[in-house]
Amino acid sequence: MSQSMSIPASQTRRPATMSAGMSDRWFSILLITPAMVVILVFALLPLAYALDVSFRFADLTRGRLGDFVGLDNYRIVLADEAFWKSVGVTLQFTVSAVVLEMVLGIAIAFLINGATAGKGIIRSLMVLPLATSAAVTGLFWRYLYDTQFGLINYFLGLLHLPQPNWLGDYTIALWSVVLFDVWQWTPFVALIALAGLQALPKEPFEAAELDGASTFRVLRTLTFPMLKPVLFLVLVLRTIDSVRLYDAVAVLTRGGPGTTTESMTFYLYRTGLKLFRMDYASTMAVFFLYAMLVASLFALAPLLKQFSTRASEG
Amino acid sequence: MLQRPTSFATEVLRYGLIVLVLAFIVFPILWMVVTSFKPPQDVMVSPPRFLFTPTLDNYVHAIWEKNFLFYIKNTLFISVTSTVLVVVAGALAAYSFARYNVGDGHILFFILSTKMFPAIAVILPYFLIFRDTGKTAVGRFLGVGLDQPGALIISYTMFNLPFAIWLLVSFFQDIPRELEHSARLDGLSRMKVLRKVVFPLAAPGIAVTGVFTLIFCWNEFLFAYILTRKTASTITVGVESFFTLQGILWGPVAAAATISVLPMMAFVLLMQRYMVRGLTFGAVRG
Numbered sequence: 025m026s027q028s029m030s031i032p033a034s035q036t037r038r039p040a041t042m043s044a045g046m047s048d049r050w051f052s053i054l055l056i057t058p059a060m061v062v063i064l065v066f067a068l069l070p071l072a073y074a075l076d077v078s079f080r081f082a083d084l085t086r087g088r089l090g091d092f093v094g095l096d097n098y099r100i101v102l103a104d105e106a107f108w109k110s111v112g113v114t115l116q117f118t119v120s121a122v123v124l125e126m127v128l129g130i131a132i133a134f135l136i137n138g139a140t141a142g143k144g145i146i147r148s149l150m151v152l153p154l155a156t157s158a159a160v161t162g163l164f165w166r167y168l169y170d171t172q173f174g175l176i177n178y179f180l181g182l183l184h185l186p187q188p189n190w191l192g193d194y195t196i197a198l199w200s201v202v203l204f205d206v207w208q209w210t211p212f213v214a215l216i217a218l219a220g221l222q223a224l225p226k227e228p229f230e231a232a233e234l235d236g237a238s239t240f241r242v243l244r245t246l247t248f249p250m251l252k253p254v255l256f257l258v259l260v261l262r263t264i265d266s267v268r269l270y271d272a273v274a275v276l277t278r279g280g281p282g283t284t285t286e287s288m289t290f291y292l293y294r295t296g297l298k299l300f301r302m303d304y305a306s307t308m309a310v311f312f313l314y315a316m317l318v319a320s321l322f323a324l325a326p327l328l329k330q331f332s333t334r335a336s337e338g
Numbered sequence: 339m340l341q342r343p344t345s346f347a348t349e350v351l352r353y354g355l356i357v358l359v360l361a362f363i364v365f366p367i368l369w370m371v372v373t374s375f376k377p378p379q380d381v382m383v384s385p386p387r388f389l390f391t392p393t394l395d396n397y398v399h400a401i402w403e404k405n406f407l408f409y410i411k412n413t414l415f416i417s418v419t420s421t422v423l424v425v426v427a428g429a430l431a432a433y434s435f436a437r438y439n440v441g442d443g444h445i446l447f448f449i450l451s452t453k454m455f456p457a458i459a460v461i462l463p464y465f466l467i468f469r470d471t472g473k474t475a476v477g478r479f480l481g482v483g484l485d486q487p488g489a490l491i492i493s494y495t496m497f498n499l500p501f502a503i504w505l506l507v508s509f510f511q512d513i514p515r516e517l518e519h520s521a522r523l524d525g526l527s528r529m530k531v532l533r534k535v536v537f538p539l540a541a542p543g544i545a546v547t548g549v550f551t552l553i554f555c556w557n558e559f560l561f562a563y564i565l566t567r568k569t570a571s572t573i574t575v576g577v578e579s580f581f582t583l584q585g586i587l588w589g590p591v592a593a594a595a596t597i598s599v600l601p602m603m604a605f606v607l608l609m610q611r612y613m614v615r616g617l618t619f620g621a622v623r624g
Contacts, residue, residue, distance in 0.1 A: 051528050052438035056445070059431035059499055062423075066496040067452045070463035077463070089466075132359055135352060149360050151613055152367055155606035157557030159574040160595045164370045167588050172384050175369055181385075211363060212617060219614040219622055254622055261618065268456050271559045275578075289458045289560070296462045297564060309459035320454035325447050328504075331621035 071313065077306040084300035097307040107308060109283065110291035117198060117287060118266040121205045125262060128206065129213025130255070136214070137221045147218075150211040158208060158271035165204050166191065166276055191277050198285045201272050209265075213258050220254035221247075253330065260323045264316070288312060367599070373592035381589045396593035400580075406594050409576030413598075416487050416572060417555035420494035424502045425548045427495075432506030433536060437515070446507070450619075453500035461564050464493060468565060485567045493561045498551045501619055505550065508620025509543025510536070546612045553602050573598040 046054075078097055081090030101107055136146055153161070168175050169190035177187040190200040224247070232242050248255075270289040273279060279286035279294070286294070292312070296305030373381060375392040400406045434440050465484070472483015482488035513536065521531045537544065559574040566575060573594070580591045606613065614622050 046528070048438055052434040052440045055434035055438075056431040056440055058427040059449075059503060060445075062427060062496055062499060063449060063452055066492055067455065067460065070460045070467065071455075073463035073467065074459060077466070135355055135359070138352060139356065140349070146356060146360065148607055148610060149364055151606050151610060152603055153363060154613070154617070155553065155602040156367070156599045157559060157574050157602075159557070159559035159563075160577055160598055161366065161370070163577055163586075163591060164373075164595050165366060166586070167373070167591070168366060168369065173382050173386060173588075175365075175386055178385050207363065207366065216614050216618060216622055257618060257621055264454060268458070270458070274559070274563070289456065292458045292462070293564065297465065302462060302466065305462050309456070309462055312456045313459045316454045316456055317451060320451055324454065325450065328450065328619065328621055329443070329447070 074306045074309050074313075077302055078310050080303055082301070082303035082306070084302055089302075093303075097303045101304055101307045101311070104304070106283065106286075106291065110286050110288045113198065113284070113286055114267055114269060114288045117202060117205075117269055118263060120199075121202045121209070121266050122259065122262045124202065124206050125210045125213050126255070126259060128210045129258075130217050132210065132214040133217035133221055136218055147215070150214060153208045153211055156208070158204075159275050161208070162204060162272045162275040165207075169200060169276075192281055194281050194284050197277050197281055201269075201276055201285055204272050204276060205266070205269075209262060213262065216254060216258050217251070220251045224250055253327070257327055257331070260327060264320070264324070267316070370592050370599075371596050373588060374596045376589055376592075378589055396589040397597070399587070400590040400594040400597070404576070404579060404590060404594070406573075406576060406597065409571055409573045410597070412487065412570055413556060413572040416490045416494065416570070417552050419487075420491050420498065420555050421548050421551045423491070423495045424498045424551045425544060428499055428502035428506050428547065429537070429540070429544055432503045433510050433532065433540075435503070436507045436510035437518075446503070449500045449503055453504075453619075457497065457560050460496075461493075461561060464489070464561075465564060481570075484565060485570050487570045489565045490561060490570060490572070493565065494555045494558065497561075498554055501554075502547050502551055504619040505547050505616060506540075506543060506620075508615065508623070509540055509547070512543070513539045546609055546616060549605050549609055550616045553605060556598075556602055 077089065079092055079094065080097075081093050083090070136143060139146065167173065169177075171177060171187070171189050171192070174190075176190070180187050188196050191197055228246055229242065232246060237245075268289055269287040270293070273285050273287050273290050277285040279290050283291075288308070292305050292308050295308065296302050374396050375394070376387070376390050377393045377395060380387045380390045435446050468477075468482065468484050468486075468489045471477035472486060472489075477483045477488075478486075480488050482492065517535055517539070518531050521535045522528070526534065556572075557574065558572070562572045562575045563578075566572070577591060577594050577598070580587050580594065609616070
């Protein structure tokens with residue numbers, strides 16, 4: 025309240041010693057200039073460059089950028105089965121990883137929220153995977169997945185369960201990447217869901233208790249509707265991250281066996297910097313970028329707007 | 339949430355499940371640390387060995403044979419420089435957004451949308467651009483070229499700014515405006531108010547943003563992998579060099595991984611209170 029009251033005051037009652045006579049407007053623009061220069065130059069320029077390359081012939085093995093070829097690259101990429109396959113792999117990974125992380129994360133949040141003691145220690149242990157780099161711990165997971173020396177198959181053997189070839193089996197490899205991602209990111213979902221649970225107001229739940237509402241009914245009509253904004257935000261953040269999958273694939277499977285775990289980012293990297301077809305890679309990058317921008321426009325922006333207005337009111 | 343009275347049995351079940359979850363989360367990290375202290379002959383054995391005489395051989399190997407300190411030095415230089423740039427440019431911009439609402443939120447959302455860029459869409463042109471700038475005298479002088487630290491510093495500054503600005507805006511919104519007003523009325527210039535009143539008050543938020551940025555830079559892989567070969571490689575790429583013709587040297591890998599992961603874990607534990615807020619761009623204040 026006091027914040028909105030003070031805005032007009034700042035505009036009318038100007039201090040006597042206005043330094044250098046600079047207006048609020050110019051001062052505020054001056055402040056954002058360094059950041060805006062960085063963002064405009066180093067984000068938009070490369071994108072314009074990528075767009076340019078996507079309309080040219082650009083085979084790096086033949087030296088410099090080539091001639092303008094119109095929409096040829098777009099036609100070729102749209103007809104490229106490997107590209108669509110990488111889109112499929114990315115979607116399959118994203119859906120499975122995000123669903124698993126959300127379900128497990130929310131369940132774990134409820135589990136911890138109900139705990140009476142030791143919440144601090146539980147939380148401390150949970151945040152650890154978030155501090156690690158997927159490239160470093162992912163590499164170590166290769167050792168855990170190892171069919172000969174790996175700990176995972178050793179434990180499965182003790183329990184007389186089948187011991188799969190985690191990273192070598194065509195049908196399992198992508199799931200192994202998912203499992204690693206679930207390990208790293210479920211705590212993220214749990215942590216934020218837990219923060220949401222702990223921020224819920226007490227009164228409606230006490231009223232429901234007095235009315236004798238069943239646990240299920242309380243969850244369905246009170247808890248989840250109130251948690252929805254937070255959960256949706258987590259869902260969107262996880263999805264954006266998952267479709268960019270690269271690190272885990274690069275260190276765990278290198279896209280293999282065959283191309284079964286080749287994500288979009290990995291395929292783009294291989295096309296551009298292993299096969300040196302920068303033209304195709306840039307074209308795919310343009311598609312990828314377009315998809316992400318549309319998605320973020322519809323999903324993330326309204327969501328964060330909602331949060332930021334609520335925060336400034338509160 | 340209301341706590342219903344719970345029976346002893348549900349409590350046992352609850353803590354049983356929690357222990358199971360924590361075991362799953364902690365075990366890979368614990369096994370990494372344990373493996374890093376194993377003598378070489380105990381690493382590649384089946385079944386895995388749980389009892390052994392601890393040794394520092396793997397650390398010695400990682401540091402002397404694989405020159406891991408070189409990667410740490412690179413990473414430190416690149417991450418710290420990027421973090422400083424991000425925090426300075428980010429704090430100025432965020433203050434402006436929080437107080438003066440420049441661009442009515444539109445600029446702020448444009449900034450956020452750059453956060454959604456798939457990194458690879460920027461990296462391919464970066465590769466081509468830095469390949470060219472690295473050959474020019476100015477580029478070489480500034481270290482902006484392939485396999486030079488400037489290229490990564492630019493990339494990391496660019497990619498972390500949007501997140502940092504959003505997080506910082508949320509921290510600046512928490513500072514009451516009244517203090518700034520009275521300082522202005524006392525005759526301090528806007529810059530002085532910023533330096534003497536606002537930034538000291540926002541120091542914890544700025545520190546948190548800095549640590550988050552540092553962690554992201556430290557752990558980054560894709561840019562480092564594509565834009566560096568040897569001289570500017572960071573730890574995430576350095577660990578890759580443990581692939582040899584004889585296979586992966588798991589002992590030294592574990593040692594190097596432990597060295598590179600532990601400082602970040604310490605940071606995360608120190609900042610636990612702000613984890614939720616940081617990870618959601620300041621949207622959920624936890």
